[in-house]
Amino acid sequence: MAKRTSKMSRETGETQVSVEVNLDGDGSYKIDTGNGMFDHMLAQLSRHGLIDINVTAGGDTHVGWHHIVEDTAIVLGRALKEAVGDAAGITRMAHAYVPLDEALALVVVDYSGRGYAVIDASLSDSDMGEMPASLVTHFLETFSREGGFNLHVKVLAGANNHHKAEAIFKALARSLRAALTLDPRREGDIPSTKGTIG
Numbered sequence: 001m002a003k004r005t006s007k008m009s010r011e012t013g014e015t016q017v018s019v020e021v022n023l024d025g026d027g028s029y030k031i032d033t034g035n036g037m038f039d040h041m042l043a044q045l046s047r048h049g050l051i052d053i054n055v056t057a058g059g060d061t062h063v064g065w066h067h068i069v070e071d072t073a074i075v076l077g078r079a080l081k082e083a084v085g086d087a088a089g090i091t092r093m094a095h096a097y098v099p100l101d102e103a104l105a106l107v108v109v110d111y112s113g114r115g116y117a118v119i120d121a122s123l124s125d126s127d128m129g130e131m132p133a134s135l136v137t138h139f140l141e142t143f144s145r146e147g148g149f150n151l152h153v154k155v156l157a158g159a160n161n162h163h164k165a166e167a168i169f170k171a172l173a174r175s176l177r178a179a180l181t182l183d184p185r186r187e188g189d190i191p192s193t194k195g196t197i198g
Contacts, residue, residue, distance in 0.1 A: 006080070009075070012071065015057060019076050023084065032055070051176070059071070073139045073140075089191075090186075091179055091180070092111050093179060100164075115148050123155075126161055148197075
């Protein structure tokens with residue numbers, strides 16, 4: 001089986017981001033974006049998705065965290081897309097419900113090659129550390145667009161914003177893990193009646 005890995009970097013006048021992913025890993029991660037809450041959310045993607053992820057990001061944080069979060073989403077999405085390749089043999093569609101105390105999130109993904117996100121998260125800034133709640137939505141939208149997958153997120157219950165955000169990232173991890181798992185019955189076929197994903 002070909003290795004489903006990617007190593008990618010992007011440098012602009014605002015940020016420098018380097019990412020490595022291994023879709024068939026064990027959930028190992030090394031993440032340093034300078035934002036503890038963002039690092040914590042990305043760690044959930046790795047640990048619960050069984051995707052090895054290394055991320056290093058730095059830049060103009062004196063203007064806020066928007067550029068770091070957005071550019072990390074761009075590079076991580078592109079690395080994911082490169083690692084998936086032609087998507088031969090993948091399960092393609094999956095969903096996960098994940099609770100965290102009083103919070104409950106539903107995430108549904110379709111690795112269709114078409115990046116599109118619908119996010120219903122009702123998050124606000126309390127309990128989010130240094131990461132504005134709006135950047136959770138922005139990360140998810142950018143990650144799905146650059147990664148080439150359809151993403152639906154709905155927070156079904158919750159009061160604590162940290163819990164709601166973490167449940168979302170864990171559910172996204174579980175959904176991606178299931179969607180990108182190779183289905184032995186496909187025997188390497190592309191999971192689309194079009195014969196291509198892209």
